[in-house]
Amino acid sequence: MRVSDIFQFALASLAGYRTRTILMLLAMSIGVAAVVILTSLGEGARRYVANQFSSLGTHLLIVLPGRSETAGASPSTLMGETPRDLTLGDAEALSRSRHVRRVAPISVGMSAVSWSSRERDVIILGANADFIDIRRWKMARGRFLPRSNLDEAAPVAVIGEKVRKELFGAQNALGQWLRIGDYRFRVIGILGSSGQSIGVDTEELIIIPVASAQTIFNNPSLFRILVEAKSRAAMPLAEAAVLDTIRQRHQGEEDVTVITQNAVLATFDRIFVALTLTVAGIAAISLAVAGILIMNVMLVAVTQRRAEIGLLKALGAPGREILELFLAEALSLSVVGAVAGLLLGQLGSLVIRQMFPEFPAFAPWWASVAGITVAVVTGTLFSLLPARRAARLDPIDALSRR
Numbered sequence: 001m002r003v004s005d006i007f008q009f010a011l012a013s014l015a016g017y018r019t020r021t022i023l024m025l026l027a028m029s030i031g032v033a034a035v036v037i038l039t040s041l042g043e044g045a046r047r048y049v050a051n052q053f054s055s056l057g058t059h060l061l062i063v064l065p066g067r068s069e070t071a072g073a074s075p076s077t078l079m080g081e082t083p084r085d086l087t088l089g090d091a092e093a094l095s096r097s098r099h100v101r102r103v104a105p106i107s108v109g110m111s112a113v114s115w116s117s118r119e120r121d122v123i124i125l126g127a128n129a130d131f132i133d134i135r136r137w138k139m140a141r142g143r144f145l146p147r148s149n150l151d152e153a154a155p156v157a158v159i160g161e162k163v164r165k166e167l168f169g170a171q172n173a174l175g176q177w178l179r180i181g182d183y184r185f186r187v188i189g190i191l192g193s194s195g196q197s198i199g200v201d202t203e204e205l206i207i208i209p210v211a212s213a214q215t216i217f218n219n220p221s222l223f224r225i226l227v228e229a230k231s232r233a234a235m236p237l238a239e240a241a242v243l244d245t246i247r248q249r250h251q252g253e254e255d256v257t258v259i260t261q262n263a264v265l266a267t268f269d270r271i272f273v274a275l276t277l278t279v280a281g282i283a284a285i286s287l288a289v290a291g292i293l294i295m296n297v298m299l300v301a302v303t304q305r306r307a308e309i310g311l312l313k314a315l316g317a318p319g320r321e322i323l324e325l326f327l328a329e330a331l332s333l334s335v336v337g338a339v340a341g342l343l344l345g346q347l348g349s350l351v352i353r354q355m356f357p358e359f360p361a362f363a364p365w366w367a368s369v370a371g372i373t374v375a376v377v378t379g380t381l382f383s384l385l386p387a388r389r390a391a392r393l394d395p396i397d398a399l400s401r402r
Helices: 003-016 018-054 088-095 129-137 161-168 210-217 233-247 259-303 308-312 318-357 365-382 385-390 395-399
Strands: 060-065 099-113 118-127 139-142 154-159 177-180 183-191 205-209 224-229 256-260
Touching: 003 099, 018 259, 018 318, 018 365, 060 233, 088 099, 088 210, 088 224, 088 233, 099 129, 099 161, 099 210, 099 233, 118 161, 118 210, 129 224, 154 161, 154 177, 161 183, 183 205, 183 210, 205 210, 224 233, 233 256, 259 318, 259 365, 365 385
Parallel strands: 118 205, 154 183
Antiparallel strands: 060 224, 060 256, 099 118, 099 177, 099 224, 139 183, 154 205, 177 183
16 A cells, blocks of 8 residues: 555544544643643743843843852951942942943932922932943933932932822923932933833832932942943953952952853753753653553554454455554544644743733744654554554454454
């Protein structure tokens, strides 16, 4: 028999037992769909975290006060000394490195903000003119903080959209004077709506010069310093320059922690890749279950179709062709079920993306290929036992149904 004849006969046999065929297709398609949907969730989580960190800016290093120790307390700690605070002088020194493009010192606090008779508590962020470029934020109206010396406490403020609505309503906020604590600031710009960025809602912020924030909160230390390297290749050099500069300024103590964007992303990548592979392995178990179902159903089919098999062998069909017929049925079931499962899984991923637009639930290409491959291989391998049993039937015994 030709290959086309074998598959034509196999499809006709499958069509003759519709209920059995539909159940086996359903089992196989659910297994493949589970692989696609679960891996899309794992990959979506990885991409979501990567996008969140990308929103911090490119080639970014974050300098935090205090050193992360992994080997117990340092001698300075045992002697009762505390790490030096990060200061505006440290930020200025870091900006002079030839490997650094921009530096943004950050001071953070919460304060009551009022205009006319309206008042609310707002997160106050002290920064400089380079902050918006480092963070890749946009302005909706007006302008960002002017360029000036870091120690210049100018009375200007950039506010988020939600703050503008709650304080000014329909009034034009630009040019208005609002009160932050005991100090007055003039609104010079409105931030564009960027949503959540690592837990910070840009619509509920007020950004003022860092020296002004230090004055309001009476705190000369910085929360952190954002450093943007000149290129991705310059990041190791910029990190070394940061540590060397801080060491020189802090009496030989390397009492800061430098977090690089690449290191954080690499850690999350490893975590989410392992998670994706784990859930893919769990989902693949359902494919093995589907293969076992195909084997059991085909074993029953061999018993039900003994007369048909005996007639084929009595007409001269060799055992090899009987084996090929049953394998063709299993292969057809596996391929159709795998393709249906792939489409079902892609539909499920689409539904997830529609329900959560910020979550990029796209299944990786290897998951789709692996799901189809495992489904086809599993279905074919598990059909070998019933196919071989059918091929070994004696035609006389088969026709006599013994």
